[in-house]
Amino acid sequence: MDLFAKRTDLALESAQTVSRNGRLPDGIELSTRRTDCFEITDISVLTPEAAGSIQKPIGRYVTCEAGSRLDMKPENFTDHIKRLSDEIKSFLGGAENILVAGLGNENITPDSLGPRVISKIFATRHIKENAPAIYSDGLGVLSAIAPGVMGQTGVEASEIVAAVCRTVKPDAVITVDALACSEAAKIGKTVQLTDAGISPGSGVMNSRRELSSKTLGVELCLAIGVPTVSESREKGKEPLMVTPRSVDKLVLCTAELIAMAINTAVHTGLGLSELESLVG
Numbered sequence: 001m002d003l004f005a006k007r008t009d010l011a012l013e014s015a016q017t018v019s020r021n022g023r024l025p026d027g028i029e030l031s032t033r034r035t036d037c038f039e040i041t042d043i044s045v046l047t048p049e050a051a052g053s054i055q056k057p058i059g060r061y062v063t064c065e066a067g068s069r070l071d072m073k074p075e076n077f078t079d080h081i082k083r084l085s086d087e088i089k090s091f092l093g094g095a096e097n098i099l100v101a102g103l104g105n106e107n108i109t110p111d112s113l114g115p116r117v118i119s120k121i122f123a124t125r126h127i128k129e130n131a132p133a134i135y136s137d138g139l140g141v142l143s144a145i146a147p148g149v150m151g152q153t154g155v156e157a158s159e160i161v162a163a164v165c166r167t168v169k170p171d172a173v174i175t176v177d178a179l180a181c182s183e184a185a186k187i188g189k190t191v192q193l194t195d196a197g198i199s200p201g202s203g204v205m206n207s208r209r210e211l212s213s214k215t216l217g218v219e220l221c222l223a224i225g226v227p228t229v230s231e232s233r234e235k236g237k238e239p240l241m242v243t244p245r246s247v248d249k250l251v252l253c254t255a256e257l258i259a260m261a262i263n264t265a266v267h268t269g270l271g272l273s274e275l276e277s278l279v280g
Contacts (some may be wrong), residue, residue, distance in 0.1 A: 007231050009179035011061035014054035037080045038064040059196025069188040070253045071246040084261035091222045095171035101161045102146040103177040110228040110243045113178040115146040120259035120279045138269015158209040172220040181227035188250040198223035226254045
């Protein structure tokens with residue numbers, strides 16, 4: 001690995017570093033489209049050689065970039081939720097039983113995105129299992145877990161989630177984690193979705209065991225993340241990971257965005273206002 005390369009979890013940034021005269025290496029496909037809320041870049045990494053060139057696993061990476069940082073809810077926040085929900089649905093396909101894993105340390109604000117998302121997930125697996133009389137077709141089968149970090153539990157997050165998968169037997173796992181980016185301008189503006197899974201902490205050189213469809217034994221592991229830190233370098237000084245002053249508001253807002261997008265993608269029979277009243 002190039003020790004002087006900037007650290008990033010974003011496939012878009014990694015692809016930009018290997019682009020030459022606007023052309024990407026063979027095995028990487030990129031397309032861009034705009035919506036009323038996001039500029040959406042869809043990257044497919046198709047070959048082992050391409051994966052090696054950008055240091056990202058084979059898979060599909062969708063980047064949704066908002067017009068401004070999401071420290072505060074924009075006026076069209078509901079539209080942001082709907083657009084992100086559509087992207088999640090495109091990955092989930094016909095998956096019915098979904099487990100959401102919120103990765104990270106809830107006691108460290110820039111790393112607390114995953115657990116905060118879990119606090120707003122409308123979990124329903126227990127309803128279908130234990131109270132089928134009140135279960136309706138409009139509800140999906142959704143369960144959620146915040147496995148903590150190894151420094152707290154002594155257990156890899158991937159081991160905990162894999163153990164839950166053996167019991168819950170989900171069709172798909174959605175992991176949510178805070179990311180690192182190389183361009184500070186992307187902090188809090190960018191949501192990345194990928195079916196390649198995730199190695200928590202890889203963007204800050206503290207990589208843990210990966211969570212992927214292979215390691216978890218599921219058909220799909222969809223990783224969703226938002227960059228909350230970026231690397232700052234000054235000549236002759238050790239690189240620092242920096243985060244904005246408003247990171248607390250940023251994490252709260254993006255956690256609500258992701259959680260409600262997941263809720264609306266899975267619970268298709270409930271409206272956004274109904275879901276908001278159910279999760280508080």
